[in-house]
Amino acid sequence: MNNLKPIASLSLDLDNQWSYMKTHGDKGWDSFPSYLDIVVPRVLDFLEKRGLKITFFVVGQDAILEKNHAALKSIADAGHEIGNHSFNHEPWLHLYTEEEIDSELSRTEAALEKVTGHRPTGFRGPGYSLSTSVLRILIRRGYHFDASTLPMFLGPLARAYYFMTTKLSPEEKKNRKLLFGTLADGLRSLYPYRWQIPNGGEILEIPVTTMPIFKIPFHVSYILYIYRFSPFLARTYFKLAVFLCKLLGLQPSLLLHPLDFLGYDDVKELSFFPAMNLKGAEKVKLVGELLKIYTDNFMVVPMGEHARLLSQGDQLTRKAPDFRAIPSPATK
8 A cells, every 4th residue: 555645544333233133122132143154254355355454343242152253253363453342232321320331341341352362442332322431431441542423413314214213112212312423413523632531531532534524424334325326426425525535634434334245135134224225245346446445545544553643643633622512421
């Protein structure tokens, strides 16, 4: 890769079949059905062919189940970074007490270290759930970065669409009321910065990048959704986002999901998700086209390396955002 290219990072939230079912309110999730034996080899082969190393954010519940050990170990053996994606993958993590958050992190750390040999130093909240309590515990446990913010204005719309397709009770919807964020999240910075928590220290935040200026998503799942209606528009949309990132000097952090590599021919139970009417092979082909655009414009590294390079440079926002802009510590 050309070392003169600006740095960018790439990550994959390794949400499993059961976690999608749980969030959706479907029965049977607690038997923990898994597609990791399908998607992990597919993704690792895809990345190896392109010479890419990325960050996989892994859920602790998956790491304690023996049936997933081979798939998870293969990720670390291939040289990819392992990140913490919570233990129970509940998008209402912001409602947890500090003791509960500490348990979520520590249980996941122990499980991941046992299976992969690596202790995570990066975190992404399930459903982009974040609170000052989460940040405080991350700092206390020695994490190098958080990657839980999604600066976009479409959060309420995405949540409304999600609720329309679920079978959730009013109480379950209440727990998920901040899923995908609020309208105010669109005001957050796209550039990395440091959270400064009173009496708690500071931690680097690397936001999931949305399209500069417009603050609309362009991670691959959204491109696949647009692709269903217009392949031309999908590719143009992604190219515009990459162009704006370069124009504004933004080092993007692009997000992948397992369903970007899986189709209805792989997991029929998740047919309710957008773009699951496509075959897996068609999705993989499009993801390859998109990442070719991404790697042609940026030198792509795992998020931990991105965090290290940012901390060494002078590109961080000088003024940290107001910590009060995220949910207050949970109390019960």
